[in-house]
Amino acid sequence: MKADFSSRPPLPNGLVAVVKQDCPTCVLVVPVLADLAERANITVITQDKADFPAAAEWVVLDHDLALSWHHDIVTVPTLLRVENGEATTQTEGWSRDQWESFTGVDGLGADLPDWRPGCGSLSVDPSRTDELAVRFSNSTMNSRRIEIAPLEDEWEAMHDRGWTDGLPVVPPTEARVLRMLKGTSRDPQDVVAIVPPDLVECTIEKIAVNAVMAGCLPEYLPVVIAALEAACTDEFNMHGLLATTMPTGPVIIVNGPIRREIGMNSGMNVLGQGNRANSTIGRALQLVISNVGGGKPGGVDRSTHGSPHKIGMSFAEDEEGSPWDSLSESRGFSSNQSTVTLFSGEAPRIIFDQMSRSADSLVKHLALSLMANISPRLAMGFETVLVLGPEHMARFKDAGWDRTRFLEELERYLTIDADDIIRGAHGIEEGLPDFLTGSQVPKFPPGGIHVVHAGSNAGLFSMTFGGWVAGATGSVTVTKEITR
């Protein structure tokens, strides 16, 4: 059991100074403090040495920095006026004029310079702040504490416990998790979701632990929380997506102001490595599914081949460079709302077109390429995310096409004569069932093409994510607002 350091200790009432010996300004004002002890009944709180500025009963040692930490002392010396254990006014550093008016005592430090700045309080020393936060912040974290033995390598210890995705993870120490929790205003014990497959209640705290391990910064945490909330809806069906033999996983698309605030990449190498937010947000979600939900490869995760993007797949839309409404606006949100959209998808692949100069040519070629998603012999069962590169988007901008026009044209070329891909047609047994003979079918179900603008300014390419079983019997694409 830890000692209860969390209660806020009262300051001594009256005139108080907080000092440390390791500060030239504090040393400079020693004669003034002695003078004030005699003439103004001051109490001096010393941070680093019990007999500084004097071995006297008006000097109190703040040995564990509890007084300094709880009362937000940033600078030493700080003079405070205290009533009922709380500071009412204060002044920092040494200034004869200010100290005289603050204390009401004249003729202070006549031999001293008029003014000197103070030094940093030990309670805000960067090497101590994490430890002090853990000790004093009245931690409500409930996770089991696990001590890594002295001869254990902490990275190996975490891997051996089955906590990783095969790559190294950041050790989730209490200090790091506390820092992560500063990324949200939500209570650490709020239950956010019931995580499959074990159907475990997941708190903000557990998400923060896994976000630390994934390498997230605290400001990413609200995105991870929203992504988990979206993943654990009945519509998204994370259990099915995890259990499927297909090589699919959650694809997270981020829209709105938070993309820029946390530095997400929507440009060059947008779907690749190198950007911390892009690389760790999706990974944090997958670690929660694995660690909290218990969904592990070989367990409930039954993917035949899997895919590298199952380590974690998150990216942002380039909204500023797009002539169209964003993905989240097209799904009913406003441009000043930050959102995550979760799509059940396979790894992205390229659609290569360096020759089309007209919107008509390009839309036909995009449609032809999309016909190959999952299999050219299957239709209506799978949605897609189409990531239009800026140089492809420029063709549609030049032609004056908006999102609606683009989708109308695209869907026109994505209409299939079912007889061409019916089971057995052209000697291939896979295909549409016989009852569709003679009909025209769309490649994707209604609303099943989700267009996002992203990528760098050079490269006449787009990308497509194939989907998993679409609709109420499989997975429905879910958009959720990110709140802090």
Place this chain on the structure above:
Amino acid sequence: MSTSANTVVLDPTGELKPQHRELVTRPESLNGLTVGLLDISKARGNIFLDRIEERLTAIGAHVKRYAKPTFAKPAPVDLRHEIATSCDAVIEALAD
């Protein structure tokens, strides 16, 4: 970490404490027992289960057929309850 104290980390798992459940005793014979056949609704699962039903009926078992609404989601609680309370054994047709 360069501290001399041991590193203490927070458990990232759901910290589940699973209950131990005994398997039911394997029946000596299926003769006279009720066997549930659960079709998970994948293509051609019915072909497999039709043949299983023939074989089971031939050895004196009563067969009840069930189907999940979709293979992509876990079987609903009500369906699991119905199978558990009205069958002595269950066979699940898993895949295509």
